[in-house]
Amino acid sequence: MRHTRKIFAGALGALGLTLGACSSGGERADAGAQAGSAGSGDEASLALLSGPGATLLVHGLSCPLCATNVDKQLKAIPGVRTVNVNLGTGEIRVGFGVGASPSDEQLAHAVTESGFTLVRIERD
């Protein structure tokens, strides 16, 4: 029984170390994902390089992890530069690169492939 408890403690320690490494990496990734919003010189430069965009109203997002799912699907669309998800309102602000204009069908497909419901798209 003593060995089992040691093994369980060791496994928990390994999980804890992995969590520590991943959470700091996640913080860096989250900081990168926020580029394009106001507050830093790099983000202001990125804003200048971005074209117009669209605001999607999406239902069913349900949780922070789910929001990351739709973030990745939208960023896979050529021409999409930034994605900002507002879980409170269900609005997803999609920023396009200069000269890029993904179609409504592409945006709708990405939301559907994420497993959520697109209510409407509003273009700038």
Added chain:
Amino acid sequence: MRHARALCAMAVVVAGSLACEAAGQEAMNMPAATLPSTGQLNFREQVRYLRYSNDPTDAGREVDEVIATTTLTYGLRSDLSISLGVPLVYRDTEFADGSSDSDFGVSDMPLLLKYRFLQRDTGPTDTTRAALIFGAELPSGDNPFSSKSIDPMLGVVMTTIHGRHGFNASAVGKLNTSGGGNSSPVRRGDSRYEALFYDASYMYRMAPEAYAADTKAAVYAVLELNGLYETSGDNELFLSPGLLYEATRWAAEVSVQIPVWQDMNARMETDFTVVAGLRLLF
């Protein structure tokens, strides 16, 4: 030496979980009707510590187990996913005559498809979903942890989220095709009998009170009821409180399972279970 191999294997499994995706709104000890998006890979590592007693055989065993399960889930379509779970088990057994034994190996592996047949998204975060779960538990062939048979599984799960409240309910059956299996089963569903797993959970978002544009994480209090009926006549029901911390790219979970009803004649009783896990996204 054997213990060192067990520790090393577990470390490899945990390290291998670094390239990961995460599943939201899923409690610790039961499935949910949520799926990864198309082409997304979910990786989950969960470690359990279980203690068993009240041996129905003459051996008078008391058993401790550590189970590290790595589950890989892939989104085939937005409404269809496939998953494979690989449980590594370390078991310490003490017998009534004072002797002891330990075993380490791979238990049988569930290979499951999940098909979402109902989706009603009624608000930014509100949704009701239902999914079929079907597949089989594949034999690892590893004594004493394997039934050595391919055992079909079929079930249904429902998830509904409204505001800060989330509910899950599921029922999954497993058919033992060999009619044999473990001669002295310890774990839930490892006997030669058919099994029905039935579960329900309530998840309450403690923080934030309301989602906002800058929301990056949430904390949930979770309460589960986890039940098992086997055609041997054995019944057990656990109350499982837990906590789930969910960020945008990772989640951490802890839970304990406390028996509230056990009527066991073919298997040992579970005294308690402690669960800890990680869901990661890179």
